[in-house]
Amino acid sequence: MKKITVTVMTVMLSTAMSMAQQSAITNAPGKEYPKVNPDRSVTFRVDAPSAKSVSVDLGGRQALQKNSEGVWELTTKPIDPGFHYYSLTIDGARTTDPGSQVFFGSGHESSGIEIPEECMGYYLERDVPHGEVRIQKYESKLTGETRECYIYLPAGYNEGNRKYPVLYLLHGAGEDQTGWTKQGFMNNIMDNLIDEGSAVPMIVVMDHGVATIPGIQSASMFDFTAYEKVVIEELIPFIDGNFRTLTDRNHRAIAGLSLGGFQSFTIAMNNRSLFAWLGGFSGSGKGPGTTADLYDDSMNSDFNLIFISTGTKESAQMYATVKNFHDILVNAGVKHIFFQSTGTGHEWLTWRRSLYRLAPMLFKTPMPQSR
Amino acid sequence: MKKITVTVMTVMLSTAMSMAQQSAITNAPGKEYPKVNPDRSVTFRVDAPSAKSVSVDLGGRQALQKNSEGVWELTTKPIDPGFHYYSLTIDGARTTDPGSQVFFGSGHESSGIEIPEECMGYYLERDVPHGEVRIQKYESKLTGETRECYIYLPAGYNEGNRKYPVLYLLHGAGEDQTGWTKQGFMNNIMDNLIDEGSAVPMIVVMDHGVATIPGIQSASMFDFTAYEKVVIEELIPFIDGNFRTLTDRNHRAIAGLSLGGFQSFTIAMNNRSLFAWLGGFSGSGKGPGTTADLYDDSMNSDFNLIFISTGTKESAQMYATVKNFHDILVNAGVKHIFFQSTGTGHEWLTWRRSLYRLAPMLFKTPMPQSR
Numbered sequence: 001m002k003k004i005t006v007t008v009m010t011v012m013l014s015t016a017m018s019m020a021q022q023s024a025i026t027n028a029p030g031k032e033y034p035k036v037n038p039d040r041s042v043t044f045r046v047d048a049p050s051a052k053s054v055s056v057d058l059g060g061r062q063a064l065q066k067n068s069e070g071v072w073e074l075t076t077k078p079i080d081p082g083f084h085y086y087s088l089t090i091d092g093a094r095t096t097d098p099g100s101q102v103f104f105g106s107g108h109e110s111s112g113i114e115i116p117e118e119c120m121g122y123y124l125e126r127d128v129p130h131g132e133v134r135i136q137k138y139e140s141k142l143t144g145e146t147r148e149c150y151i152y153l154p155a156g157y158n159e160g161n162r163k164y165p166v167l168y169l170l171h172g173a174g175e176d177q178t179g180w181t182k183q184g185f186m187n188n189i190m191d192n193l194i195d196e197g198s199a200v201p202m203i204v205v206m207d208h209g210v211a212t213i214p215g216i217q218s219a220s221m222f223d224f225t226a227y228e229k230v231v232i233e234e235l236i237p238f239i240d241g242n243f244r245t246l247t248d249r250n251h252r253a254i255a256g257l258s259l260g261g262f263q264s265f266t267i268a269m270n271n272r273s274l275f276a277w278l279g280g281f282s283g284s285g286k287g288p289g290t291t292a293d294l295y296d297d298s299m300n301s302d303f304n305l306i307f308i309s310t311g312t313k314e315s316a317q318m319y320a321t322v323k324n325f326h327d328i329l330v331n332a333g334v335k336h337i338f339f340q341s342t343g344t345g346h347e348w349l350t351w352r353r354s355l356y357r358l359a360p361m362l363f364k365t366p367m368p369q370s371r
Numbered sequence: 372m373k374k375i376t377v378t379v380m381t382v383m384l385s386t387a388m389s390m391a392q393q394s395a396i397t398n399a400p401g402k403e404y405p406k407v408n409p410d411r412s413v414t415f416r417v418d419a420p421s422a423k424s425v426s427v428d429l430g431g432r433q434a435l436q437k438n439s440e441g442v443w444e445l446t447t448k449p450i451d452p453g454f455h456y457y458s459l460t461i462d463g464a465r466t467t468d469p470g471s472q473v474f475f476g477s478g479h480e481s482s483g484i485e486i487p488e489e490c491m492g493y494y495l496e497r498d499v500p501h502g503e504v505r506i507q508k509y510e511s512k513l514t515g516e517t518r519e520c521y522i523y524l525p526a527g528y529n530e531g532n533r534k535y536p537v538l539y540l541l542h543g544a545g546e547d548q549t550g551w552t553k554q555g556f557m558n559n560i561m562d563n564l565i566d567e568g569s570a571v572p573m574i575v576v577m578d579h580g581v582a583t584i585p586g587i588q589s590a591s592m593f594d595f596t597a598y599e600k601v602v603i604e605e606l607i608p609f610i611d612g613n614f615r616t617l618t619d620r621n622h623r624a625i626a627g628l629s630l631g632g633f634q635s636f637t638i639a640m641n642n643r644s645l646f647a648w649l650g651g652f653s654g655s656g657k658g659p660g661t662t663a664d665l666y667d668d669s670m671n672s673d674f675n676l677i678f679i680s681t682g683t684k685e686s687a688q689m690y691a692t693v694k695n696f697h698d699i700l701v702n703a704g705v706k707h708i709f710f711q712s713t714g715t716g717h718e719w720l721t722w723r724r725s726l727y728r729l730a731p732m733l734f735k736t737p738m739p740q741s742r
Contacts, residue, residue, distance in 0.1 A: 038410040038449070078409070121713030197708040198728075337568040342492030357569075 024100070026083070026114040031099040039078050040115050046072040046097065051090050056097075058086035058113070080313065082349030083183050085110040103183055107174040112183065123185040123352045128195035129155030133181050138238045142213050142230055149235070150177045151243070152187055152204035154194055163244045165363040166203045168231070169355070170256025170263050172283070173221065177208040183348045189356050198360040205239055207231070209260055221259065222287045224266050231267055236274070250304065253362050255279030257351040261308075262287040269294065272302045277362050279307040281354035282314060282346055286325045295325075297333045306336035307358045311343075311350035318346050337361075395471070397454070397485040402470040410449050411486050417443040417468065422461050427468075429457035429484070451684065453720030454554050456481040474554055478545040483554065494556040494723045499566035500526030504552050509609045513584045513601055520606070521548045522614070523558055523575035525565055534615045536734040537574045539602070540726070541627025541634050543654070544592065548579040554719045560727050569731040576610055578602070580631055592630065593658045595637050602638055607645070621675065624733050626650030628722040632679075633658040640665065643673045648733050650678040652725040653685060653717055657696045666696075668704045677707035678729045682714075682721035689717050708732075 021035045021043070033045040046054050046064060054064040054072040058079070064072035085105045088097050096102055100111035131154040140147045154164065169186065171179040180186040186204060193199035212218075213226040240247045254275050256264040261280030266287070268275040285295060285308075299306060306329070310322035326338045339357050341350040392406045392414070404416040417425050417435060425435040425443040429450070435443035456476045459468050467473055471482035502525040511518045525535065540557065542550040551557040557575060564570035583589075584597040611618045625646050627635040632651030637658070639646040656666060656679075670677060677700070681693035697709045710728050715721040 124713075196710055197706070198710070335568070339567055339569070342495075 024113045025116070026101055026103075026112050027099055028101050033099045034097070034113055036113075036115055037075070040081065041076050041078050042113060042115070043075045044073065044097070045099070046088060046090070048072055048090055053089075053091055055089045056086055057089065057094075058084060061089065079113075079115050080343070080345065080349075081115045082344055082347045083112055083114050084347065085112050087111060101182075104176050104178055105174055105183070122192060122356050123189050125188050126192055126195075128191050130191050131155050131157070131187060131194075133187050138234070140211070140230060140234050142226075142234060143211050144214070147208060147211075147230070147235075148177060149205055149207040150181055151206070151239075152181075152190060153243075154201040154203070155191065156201065157203075157244070161244065162201075163246045164201060164203045165246050165251035165253070166205060166239060166243075167277075167359075167362060168205050168207070168235075168252070168254040168264075170209045170254070170260030171206065172256075172258030172260050176210075177206050179348075180204075180206045184352055184355070186352075186355060189352060190359060193356070193359050200363045202359075202363060203239075203243055203245060205235070207235055209256070209263055220288060222262060222289055224263050227263065228267050228270065232271060232274070249274055249276045251276075251363055253277030253279070255281065255307070255355075255358060256283070257281040257354070258283040258346065266290070268303070276302075276304045278303050278305070279309075279354070279358045280322075281309045281351045282311065282318060282322060284308040284322055284325050286321075286328055292328045292332075295328055295332050295334060299329075299332075299334045305361055306334065307339065307354075307361070308336060309339040309341060309350070309354040309357070311341045311345050311347070313343055313345040314350070315346065395484045396487070397472055397474075397483050398470055399472050404470045405468070405484055407484075407486055408446070411452065412447050412449050413484060413486070414446045415444065415468070416470070417459060417461070419443055419461055424460075424462055426460045427457055428460065428465075429455055432460065450484075450486050451714065451716065451720075452486045453715055453718045454483055454485050455718065456483050458482060472553075475547050475549055476545055476554070493563060493727050494560050496559050497563055497566075499562050501562050502526050502528065502558060502565075504558050509605070511582070511601060511605050513597075513605060514582050515585070518579060518582075518601070519548060520576055520578040521552055522577070522610075523552075523561060524614075525572040525574070526562065527572065528574075528615070532615065533572075534617045535572060535574045536622035536624070537576060537610060537614075537616050538648075538730075538733060539576050539578070539606075539623070539625040539635075541580045541625070541631030542577065543627075543629035543631050547581075548577050551575075551577045555723055555726070557723075557726060560723060561730060564727070564730050571734045573730075573734060574610075574614055574616060576606070578606055580627070580634055591659060593633060593660055595634050598634065599638050599641065603642060603645070620645055620647045622647075622734055624648030624650070626652070626678070626726075626729060627654070628652040628725070629654040629717065637661075639674070647673075647675045649674050649676070650680075650725070650729045651693075652680045652722045653682065653689060653693060655679040655693055655696050657692075657699055663699045663703075666699055666703050666705060670700075670703075670705045676732055677705065678710065678725075678732070679707060680710040680712060680721070680725040680728070682712045682716050682718070684714055684716040685721070686717065 021037050023032050024034050024036050035043045044056050048054055049070055055061050062074055064074040067073040088095050097111040102109045103112040131152050134151045136149050136151045137146050169180055194201050211227040211230045216226045252275050254264045254268050261283030265280050265285040268278045308322055310319055329336050341353045344350040392408050394403050395405050395407050406414045415427050419425055420441055426432050433445055435445040438444040459466050468482040473480045474483040502523050505522045507520050507522045508517050540551055565572050580598055582598040582601045587597045623646050625635045625639050632654030635651055636656040639649045679693055681690055700707050712721040712724045
């Protein structure tokens with residue numbers, strides 16, 4: 001089995017983070033700009049002396065101006081905490097910002113900026129035992145390709161013979177297997193929760209949630225037939241065959257964000273003998289092609305935990321998909337947790353918080369809930 | 372049974388809270404100042420035209436200056452998020468700020484200011500079903516006095532005949548039974564967690580953790596003999612006799628902050644047949660008068676959950692008391708959760724976060740932990 005250990009972004013804990021102008025933690029190594037200001041505005045600087053125009057697209061395009069040093073500069077309005085993709089446009093050409101690391105989102109490589117939240121530091125690196133994130137290749141006969149997934153192995157995995165439960169953690173539309181580690185800091189979140197004693201040590205598998213199988217036509221982006229086959233027939237057997245896993249349903253969970261949340265619900269509802277723990281962040285059940293009557297109180301006995309979440313600043317339509325599904329579950333008498341991330345939109349802060357809330361509940365004795 | 376319903380502070384959810392200068396949520400009704408600025412500095416204004424000097428003591432005394440309108444004014448440095456007590460000194464006389472509500476802390480009535488954290492809004496009032504907080508009197512033969520406690524009854528308590536588990540939640544030295552509601556927003560935290568499905572609906576009893584019994588000498592502030600007798604012989608029987616409670620140990624928890632954390636550990640360790648859930652925030656076990664060998668792995672079977680916490684910005688000595696106890700538990704093989712609240716000191720933000728983390732774990736099937 002080929003193993004590569006990937007070096008993940010290091011984010012040192014700094015509670016003073018937003019008290020002075022700071023280079024963003026998402027900057028490329030050694031790059032000073034963009035900087036995050038105390039009021040959460042961002043100052044961009046772009047060195048393009050011969051350019052006629054430079055603008056930044058960060059949820060809306062804004063023009064930079066040449067400053068006294070001849071460097072293009074812009075300070076934005078305050079920006080919501082969290083991770084935001086952005087791009088530069090120089091003389092009409094869309095490009096990334098050399099000051100920023102590159103992240104895969106919206107289907108392409110993009111610049112990104114992290115506006116830190118003054119909140120618990122739950123996703124920042126602390127001085128605790130660290131798990132490792134491996135880039136893992138596996139062969140897929142179904143798709144005829146070599147596929148790649150990221151695998152988080154908790155601290156201590158390499159010592160002893162302990163077997164671990166597994167969380168399959170899916171990304172959103174236009175992202176890939178790198179997202180949960182690079183944008184989501186999932187390894188810091190898991191390291192911190194496990195060290196604290198709140199979360200059971202677990203393996204987390206982050207696959208690329210896109211698959212094409214010859215002969216299987218996808219009816220829509222919500223038709224997960226092909227990817228479901230890869231997960232059930234190839235990914236799970238590969239993981240259980242090559243890592244020290246607990247292989248019963250009570251030790252296997254699936255959760256995802258946005259489209260990955262819809263994938264998680266579809267795959268788990270179709271394979272209840274394989275998954276006992278289920279989560280959807282900013283996307284869950286009742287996608288196009290499913291009907292409300294699919295969700296009945298048989299879910300109470302079939303699942304140990306059902307967790308759904310959304311950000312309170314998501315678009316009305318995004319918010320409604322999760323809120324409406326919450327209402328469906330309430331009306332059907334299905335016990336579940338509905339976590340609302342205050343003040344965050346359809347972005348990684350909502351999903352980091354959701355993982356932070358879900359992970360401590362996984363793989364523990366089924367818990368009676370208040371609904 | 373005498374019942375009074377107390378109106379608790381209303382804190383409307385505002386995610387924009389720190390993006391513009393805002394009157395503090397702890398101000399007296401209708402008062403504009405003090406105001407919290409976007410960088411978390413505070414602007415104080417005091418109208419004292421004939422005063423010769425005005426200063427504010429907010430973790431260190433700073434002088435106000437008369438502004439162009441003849442009003443005394445000061446803008447501080449940025450202040451850590453959370454709740455902070457403060458006082459004014461006018462011409463040498465220590466007083467409270469008419470702009471602020473009055474809070475009981477440090478053994479006296481004091482002004483207070485809340486610097487909001489941009490974090491989940493878990494302690495802010497949301498549009499969810501609200502429990503009520505009652506001011507409850509009860510007679511104490513042991514102390515010969517009428518005592519007062521605050522009791523949180525979850526939404527729905529007044530309908531139906533459901534019985535509820537009980538959390539006894541203790542305040543710190545120099546505070547009283549009002550603290551968890553006025554400074555701690557415990558009612559908002561519980562309302563939100565219960566509505567979300569994360570916490571089991573429960574009754575929370577907040578007593579005044581000070582008692583004097585004729586003939587019982589207190590050896591030190593860590594000698595809780597008298598208060599323990601009141602809790603065991605009078606408070607618990609009163610609560611179970613007058614509210615719809617589940618009265619077995621698996622449905623009774625005790626937790627507290629600072630000195631109340633030491634009280635919780637002392638009382639629970641001495642009365643294991645009464646409490647199965649135990650928590651200490653910024654104060655827990657191994658206080659003066661106890662020895663490390665008191666804590667052994669019998670605690671694993673005697674308690675369903677042991678939760679301790681501290682703030683990473685507490686004084687070295689405060690931090691050490693909890694960290695050292697954590698090490699004692701680890702060395703003794705006692706399973707527990709050790710939550711560290713990043714960037715907060717020995718104040719209410721640490722304790723609100725601790726309640727937010729502990730409450731969802733209470734009164735559920737005992738959970739295997741990672742230690």
